[in-house]
Amino acid sequence: MAEKITPRAKDYPQWYLDVVQEAGLADNSDVRGCMVIKPTGYALWEKMQRGLDKLFKDTGHVNAYFPLFIPMSYLAKEEEMAEGFAKECAVVTHYRLKADKGVPLHVDPEAKLEEPLIIRPTSETIIWNTYKKWIQSHADLPLLINQWANVVRWEMRTRLFLRTAEFLWQEGHTAHATGKEAEEETHKMVRVYQQFAEEFMAMPVLVGPKSDGQKFPGAIYTLCIEALMQDGKALQAGTSHFLGQNFAKAFDVKFTTADNKKEYAWATSWGVSTRLIGGLIMTHSDDNGLVVPPRLAPLHVVICPLGRTEAERGPSIAAAEKLAAELRAIPRDDFYGYEPISVKIDTMFDKQPGYRYAEYELRGVPVRVEIGPKDIEKAACAVARRDVPGKDGKKFGIPLADAAGYIDTLLRDIQKSLFEKAKKHRESTTRTANSYDEFKQMIEQPGFIYAHWDGTRETEDKIQEETKATIRCIPFDGPTEPGTCMVTGKPSAKRVVFARAY
Amino acid sequence: MAEKITPRAKDYPQWYLDVVQEAGLADNSDVRGCMVIKPTGYALWEKMQRGLDKLFKDTGHVNAYFPLFIPMSYLAKEEEMAEGFAKECAVVTHYRLKADKGVPLHVDPEAKLEEPLIIRPTSETIIWNTYKKWIQSHADLPLLINQWANVVRWEMRTRLFLRTAEFLWQEGHTAHATGKEAEEETHKMVRVYQQFAEEFMAMPVLVGPKSDGQKFPGAIYTLCIEALMQDGKALQAGTSHFLGQNFAKAFDVKFTTADNKKEYAWATSWGVSTRLIGGLIMTHSDDNGLVVPPRLAPLHVVICPLGRTEAERGPSIAAAEKLAAELRAIPRDDFYGYEPISVKIDTMFDKQPGYRYAEYELRGVPVRVEIGPKDIEKAACAVARRDVPGKDGKKFGIPLADAAGYIDTLLRDIQKSLFEKAKKHRESTTRTANSYDEFKQMIEQPGFIYAHWDGTRETEDKIQEETKATIRCIPFDGPTEPGTCMVTGKPSAKRVVFARAY
Ligand SMILES: [Zn+2]
């Protein structure tokens, strides 16, 4: 089929890079660790932004924008955060270059900043420094703010979308009058992420807290959504942190309560990033290339008119144009983000049909329509669904008069099928280990493992060292029976989920 | 009225800051020169992004994302660009902080970058370095790419939205097979900016090339849109640059032509920024606060139910809710960017009605509806338009049954009226100077001045030194009769436009 793509079974990491490359999603740049997000990759991100942004606004959040630069001293104010991010900060130390006559362009030593600025790795510090001005009274709360931004975490080993020095993300930062409200927000937002992952990305996720060893620097606890990739490794896809009063204390953000006392505000933060694109690829794509769920597809339908001669092509093109217009005229609704169905008519007549089809399979277009002279005779067309490769996914003889409605229904069906398929994959590779020996054997096979753990950092670290598996989360919706830790035999309240992870 | 706002006549710069502050648009941050864009300001920017993005896509452009960091050597490759931006570059020199025991957080001297990275002040260099990989053949052209991003130009004197060290913008970067095509693109995009300014922002603009003294570093020529603020100063609101083959040569971007020759690609770039928000404010707002054209308004309609007692308020609230639902149900169309009309019901019953109205005037909500007990008796409401302050803008006795349609029509009318009013203001302050003496007198009064100029940098600089006026543009649609330069008496092909500017 698509010789451009290394099969998954042969070399999974290379398959991933091939899909990213051949579907035109991203490139490594010449700047260490920074990627270029190419048009198709960025169009996916735009679709994700639209979907998430609507869910954020529907839950009462507004967007704002805070500075890229964070004074080094701000980071120092929250100890855990300083420790967590100090080693991966890009630091601005000067504000001017100089090109003297005869001397090449260089940093002007006289333009040194009094205080170094770091490029935000996350914005809790600069935002809570701002909230100090915005929060005076309980009437100013809650403050429900999100930011879409680029952030930088200097990484030595990078991988397109999954781990890059600069990435795009959203970060929500909310302030509340009570710890209870902030905790409710923390839970609400991780459920919003779950909804987005499952309904838009068609990617089933586990939801629950991280173990203390895996939580965010500065958080009381971290909730996350955790997905399973096709190779059986886990991917942390989104996190929501309950920050308690840590940042309010670090930045002295107090408010007057209804009964006129002064109290520190309560905080949450939550984020997802362009990493989701990596997760999307590894959840659905196949050896023919990218597979995209319709709700996130930049292009929903490609129509390939066929014909060997101009005379044959004319009627095919006319039928393609008519169908395209009908598809675009389907009333906008929530499923398509209130945008029209996106349709392209392919006209690469100088290529063989098989080549043309493979091109759009590579790029993950959910539905392909073929209209050739024989179809025209029957006033019909053939419709192929990207999620079911080969003949099984192609239906002939769809009447042109009904095709638009058929395709609209098919797109919605593809969305559901992709989710079901991914869920089935997860379920079929999820196992339960009852002893550490059993666990060690199981972990060599792909998938999630439920096992008992004594709740300590020590045991968690030992398991990670010996098996490379980490605790992905303590799932809200998992089994609840207590037991004893597979390593130490100490009591365990319930099983947690282990896996090797990206 | 709104005592929070200094009247324009008293102190225009303070009025501007008051509007920005009181309407909740932006704050200075503690990071030198960087602003915080507050929720209402960011909502305006989102509306602008939506409108512009659609115009870009309708003209065949796609979005992508390139690295924030530019190696210093890239900037050095294009001499004019290096000269133009060297003095305002934020420079990253290190990639790690360190917190030794007992020593405060500091830059790790061992983590010095081999080559300094600058934060993009504009992305021509990094993008053309990437295009080198993407452009091989004429079949790869044109490349029509836009980026939404933050950029940094270190500024010593800053002003919210108008001039800040970090700002948000879009930058289009296109590559073409011929100079002719690239020039057509340059012109097309400045016209897209004109369309956006006039149809969305209701801000009339002059369109034409900059003089050589005002063009972009690295450009062959720069086209711009130029608006007139209420105080009679000009604001450059968007620029479109024809870059010739300068960047292709600097980054060695050659393609194979149809007849198998190697040629350098031709380039354009074009951008608008959050500066537009400053222009929007200074075009329409008044002494009561912000005025926003409906196509960009985050909130279109506020409904204020009135009543002194619970019994009085109940029917007012019910009527408000019914009207809000009717407004939200109006079919989505292009005027509203295919989003529903945005409606809020105000319930600050503990405040006087006058206070409540003033709050929404401050924030620029285009339409306010008042529903009190007397209105309910008549099944009617009062509707006030923000662009016509006071009694003249308020109509009583609009039947509730017709109110949704009335408001929809009114919103469209406000959009037109704002444009007409701004255009009238520009026309009434635009004058023609026939001698340098006359010019020097005129320039002390607000507005554009058409005058003859000999086309030299020398004369342009002399005029600027002596009068603080600059050539805003050589308008495409202005008077065309030739004459002689008001300063030197040398021949002039046609009049150009002067003003003092932001
Ligand atoms: Zn997890």
Ligand SMILES: [Zn+2]
């Ligand atoms: Zn101009």
